[in-house]
Amino acid sequence: MSHTAHIPSHRKPRQRASKSALRAGVAGGVLSTIAVAGAAGPAQADPVTQTIEMPTITSGFSTAVAASAQATQQVALDLETQADEDAAAEKAAKTAKKAHAEAVRKAEAKKKAEAAAKAKAEAEAKERAERASRTSERTTLSASSGSSDSGSSASAPSSSSSNVSGSAASIVAFAKAQVGDAYVSGGTGPNAWDCSGLVQAAYRTAGIDLPRVSQSQSTFGTQVSLDNLQPGDILYWGSAGSAYHVAIYVGGGQFVGAQNSSTGTVQRSMDYDRPTGAVRVL
Structure with a gap:
């Protein structure tokens, strides 16, 4: 067996080295970017301004609102006027009723006074007549009694x-x-x-x-x-x-x-x- 049989192929190590170098390059780039960002300090965010556009009130709508307010005010005035008129009418009715009652009371009082005066006059006239009759009777009785005292015939x-x-x-x-x-x-x-x-x-x-x-x-x-x-x-x-x-x-x-x-x-x-x-x- 060759003394190199157990040695791996030289091609594969090169491929792995290439991949490792690539990975190292990417990581280095990332680290460089972070380092630069850290050196620059935190970024200042610009304020966001948002403008809301309101709907424009047309002149016709304003006129309608004004007219409605005026109508409401007129209704309130009409109600107030009606209330005043009702109160005045009620007060006038009470005054008239009181005046009528007073007139009736005075008429009744006058009628009673006239009746009392008439009755008094009749009573006085009757009393005068009775007194005249009594005076005449007393005179007659006194004369009769005097004659009896002088020697009239006696009774029981x-x-x-x-x-x-x-x-x-x-x-x-x-x-x-x-x-x-x-x-x-x-x-x-x-x-x-x-x-x-x-x-x-x-x-x-x-x-x-x-x-x-x-x-x-x-x-x-x-x-x-x-x-x-x-x-x-x-x-x-x-x-x-x-x-x-x-x-x-x-x-x-x-x-x-x-x-x-x-x-x-x-x-x-x-x-x-x-x-x-x-x-x-x-």
Whole structure:
């Protein structure tokens, strides 16, 4: 065997050397490029400026926008004007309603005042007529009583005119003159009475001041029998000192008293409502 049999062919090593040289050359070029770039320092990037072009508003579009704004403003003004008109109308309606109510109230007040004035005038006229009638009746009764005192014929003891004094005649005349007047609890005249108010007023014409209430009047004086009454005596119903009603005996078995709200002041027979007892003050 040749001593060169184990030696590789010389051609293959050359090919490999060529490839290695090529590779080394490329790598060297790359390294050179990096080295140059590193020596030059970092690159400064230029700022990028981008311009955006906005659409151009045409004159027609501007006019439409202005017109729309003007229309909106006009609508707002119209609404405000309508609101003011509505408020004014509502206020006027309220004022008119108030004025009408006031006019109605004044008319009713005037009507009531006229009715009250008419009623007052009628009442005053009636009162004047009643007073005139009472005055005439008192005059006639006084004259009759005076004639009886001078010696007229006598009647039963309980109503004997010979026992009627001037004071008794005055009391009886006053009591009879009030017949027909109204009964009012607590009334003391001149046209409305309660029972004790009438008796007190009748005795006042004779200058005698009686207590105000029937309980006290039933014990003011001397107790007398119902069979021995004289005109002017005070009749009472109930117990003496706790009487609930009083009247004036006017002779002839009759009395005058302010009875109740239904009958008013009346002249009645003692048989109509028999009293419990009587007192004599004169």
